[in-house]
Amino acid sequence: MAKVLAFNVSKEKGIPKEEMDMVTFLEDSGIEGDAHAAPGLRQVSLLSGECADKMRAVMPEVANGCFTENITTEGLSLSDLSIGDVILLDGQVLLQVTRVGKKCFGVCGNRDMERDCVMPREGIFARVLRGGTVSAGCPMTIITFNEDAI
Numbered sequence: 473m474a475k476v477l478a479f480n481v482s483k484e485k486g487i488p489k490e491e492m493d494m495v496t497f498l499e500d501s502g503i504e505g506d507a508h509a510a511p512g513l514r515q516v517s518l519l520s521g522e523c524a525d526k527m528r529a530v531m532p533e534v535a536n537g538c539f540t541e542n543i544t545t546e547g548l549s550l551s552d553l554s555i556g557d558v559i560l561l562d563g564q565v566l567l568q569v570t571r572v573g574k575k576c577f578g579v580c581g582n583r584d585m586e587r588d589c590v591m592p593r594e595g596i597f598a599r600v601l602r603g604g605t606v607s608a609g610c611p612m613t614i615i616t617f618n619e620d621a622i
Contacts, residue, residue, distance in 0.1 A: 474548035474612040476561065477521040480541060481506045489540055492608070497565045499603040503542055513570040514597040518543040518559075520550050541595060548612060550596045559598065562610035567598035 480489035485507045495503045502509030502516050509515065519541035551572070553559075559567040 475546050476543055476608055476610050476612060477546040478544040478608050479503070480544065482540070483507055489542065494605060494607045496605045497600045497603040499600050502600060506542060513599060515599045516543065516567055517541045517595050517597050518545055518550055519595045520548060521546045539595070545612060553596060553614065558601065558615040560613040560615060562606040564602070564604040565606055566601035568601050569596055569598050571597040
């Protein structure tokens with residue numbers, strides 16, 4: 473079963489995020505209090521915990537949020553998702569995948585510490601379709617986008 477391993481928030485861009493037990497998603501904005509919360513295509517970032525675990529094998533100090541991801545997941549292959557797919561968090565918050573991967577701007581702490589940043593390759597981004605307050609550990613359900621249904 474897919475679930476949220478951790479929510480991570482930072483008041484400044486480009487620095488590791490702090491793990492939070494509970495967050496509030498704001499419709500068409502992102503996570504309340506996060507520096508990336510704003511209208512656009514990259515309101516929320518996700519990275520699989522399994523990907524972070526691979527990094528911990530060579531860098532044990534890597535914590536959730538270290539790659540500036542807002543949501544660290546468990547039990548879900550994010551690379552299998554497509555643009556348009558919808559993620560349902562705890563039966564209430566809806567996120568729509570808007571981007572897979574990103575260009576690395578080299579301004580985050582991972583580059584400063586000469587870490588390999590996995591977000592450009594394995595992170596995904598989403599916008600908030602429906603907000604709400606959810607806690608870490610909540611279940612995630614994927615609703616696959618089907619162009620033929622339109």
